[in-house]
Amino acid sequence: MFLHKLSVIAALVMLCASGTPANAATPSQVGFLVVAPDRGFLGNQEVRTLVEEFKKSYPAALGLVGRDYTGVDGEYAVYLSRAAQELKQAGATEIVTIPLFLSEADPILMRIKPLVPAYTGGLPVRWAPTMAHDYLIGQIVLDRVEALSEQAESERLILVGAGAMDEASAIALKADVDKLLGYVKRYKDFRDAETVIYYDRAADNAEQNNREIKSRLLAHIAKQGRTLLVPVSIGPKFDTAMSLTSWLGGQFKQTQVVYKPNELLPHPNALLWLKKTANRETPLSAASLGVVIMPHGSTQPWNDAVESAIQPLRSQYPIEIAYGMGDPHIIQDAVSRLEQRGVRRIVFVRMYALNHHMKSLTDYILGLAEYAPESDHRGRHDHAAEAPPQVRTAALFSTFGGYEQNPAIAQVLHKRIAEMSTDPANETVLLIAHGEGTDEGNDQWLAVMNQNIERLRQDPHCAKLKDVRALTVREDWPKEREQTVATARAAIETAGKNGRVLVIANRLYGSGPYKAMLKGLTYEMNEKGLVDPVLTRWLEDGVRRLTAELIPHDTEQRRIAQP
Incomplete structure (x- = not known):
């Protein structure tokens, strides 16, 4: 009995030392079952190469299923069971099934989907979306189109x-191909564009239906x-001749159609799509988080000043800077560099004055918005509004911006x-900011500046100032600029008749064009801008807040693991 008590005490001591509650559940371990169509030798080789590359970064296994799938005990059961067992042996406690199919309406996928739990040995299963839902797949189709288009x-x-088996599946499959056509049309303005769906050869009346499609x-x-014909499929590919794309090309061999036998695979975006899908389904760790910060950018002194505010964060996070006004190529480079360092989730910081500045544009570039802004000058210069390239990445994004909306900026x-x-008592202070093109956006900026002025008035020294005013000069819009600069000049002239005029450059760094705009007037200007440890804390607080939302705490991870 004495020895038994000692054993119990020792166990309790070890438990307390570990800091783990006795009833704590182990966080679930996700394994990824990639379910793909059996395409024959060459097609399966493409799929295996893709999945093997995916497995270098994620616990994954491949399960093939063919057009002749007949149910739980059919000839494809061995491939699905073996894949699930591989994941289980690797430590998976739940399975996320990734369908390497374009559409939820694919007849093969529809047959296998409800039966996958029969192969997983009791492990819970959930399904990720099919390929047509992600812009990365739209980019594959766009690449195929651009390779042909002149x-x-x-x-x-x-x-x-x-792959249609009947009219209903043809309609559903066409809806997903239409999505991809819609993506292409954001970037290419064709004289005419349409989609068609061929029927599977095993479908009723397939020969007649396909003959009618060919005639059309x-x-x-x-x-x-010129007519461009682009296959959007992951079809049979026993060899280069015995393939869906070879058959399709043969249908129009004697015509002037422009065609290449390239399907969705192989393509680098297919791997990005698999990884992105896995990132959505996997709890993220602090080690997989990175930060991209997008300031406007200017001369080297301007950039150096801004980077001095960013520098303290570099010891906490992998950071890349993407200077510019939502330049998709610079953003792509920054994102790619973080991914090369193992980052899977990125906090993207719009280091602009207000939260809406550059938001709609960068949300589209990052894949957070479905459509590009058609005419969005809220915080933008008058650049042509066209759909920019979206980043090609597996990373997931969360964003924030608007440093002037931080109340501490008043400090x-x-x-x-x-x-x-x-x-x-004899001084008038004028805060002068960049301003916006739209009246609505400009009024919002002035409202934020006036909120900061109200905070300033709480300070005993600032409360004694003769006046504090907020002005914008709407720098990049000539018609509006003429009026606002005239207003600013008049304000300086009037205030200067009865005291000193102090101009505060209400911008990140420097004074921009203000000296030229205010030439000939008597005033004193502080050009230091808003770069300050307060700005650093705004960055730190924003990244920390989003990080806390992205990474579950230990107690939350245990809650998620509960059945």
Whole structure:
């Protein structure tokens, strides 16, 4: 009995030392079952190569299923059971099934989907979305199209899908191919564009239906101008000749159609899509988080000043800077560099004055918005509004912006005033900011500045100032700029008649064009801008807040693991 008590005490001591509650559940371990169509030798080789590359970063296994799938005990059971067992032996406690299929309406996928739990040995199963839902797949189709297109305005585009078993599945499959066509049309303005779906050869009336489709396509091809035919499928590919794409090309061999036998696979975006899907389904660790910060950027002194505010964060997170006004190429480079360092989730910081500045544009570039802003000058210069390239990445994004909406910015403004003010009762302070093109956006900016002025007035020194005013000069919009600069000049002239005028450059760093705009007037300007430890804390707080939302705490991870 004494020895038994000692054993119990020792166990309790060890448990307390570990810091783990006795009833704590082990966090679930996700394994990824990639379910793919059996395409024959060459096609399966492409799929295996893809999945093997995926397995280098994630616990994954491949399960093939064919057109002849007949149920739980059919000939494909061995591939699915073996894949599930491989994941279980690797430590998986739940399975996320990734369908390497374009559409939820694929007849093969529809047959296998409800039966997968029969192969997983009791492990819970959940399904990820199919490929057509992700813009990364739209980019594959766009690449195929751009490889053929010369002058879209005079060309006709036809995207071809396959696999329908009846009219209902043809309609559903077409809806997903239509999504991909919609993506292409954001970037290419074709004279005419449409989608068609061929029937599976095992479908009722397949030969007749496919003959009618061919006749309709031949009528289009006969019209004046180039016709591009692009397969959008992951079809049979026993070898280069015995393949869906070879068959499709043969249907139009004697025509002037522009065609290449390239399907969705192989393509680098297929691997990105698998990884992105896995990232969505996997609890993320602090080690897999990184930060991209997007300031406007200017000359080297401007950039150096801004980077001095960013520097303290570099010891806490992998950080890349993407200077510019939502430049998709610079953003892509920054994101790619983080991914090379093992980052899977990125906090993207719009280091702009207000939260909406650059938001709609960068949300689209990052894949957080479905459509590009058509005419969004809220915080933008008058650049042409067109759909920019979206990042090609497996990373997931969360974003924030709007440093001037941080109440603590009033502390920085107070410093800038205090650095100049000597006799507040005889001084007028003018805060001058960039401004926006739209009246609505400009009014929002002025409202934020006036909120900061109200905070300044709580300070005893600033409360004695003769006046504090917020002004914008709407720098990049000539018509509006003429009026706002005239207003600013008039304000300086009026205030200067009865005391000192102190101009505070209400911008990140420097004074931009203000000296030229205010030439000939009497005033004193503080050009230091808003770069300050307060700005660093705004960055730290924003990243920390989003990080806390992205990474479950230990107790939350245990809650998630509960059945």
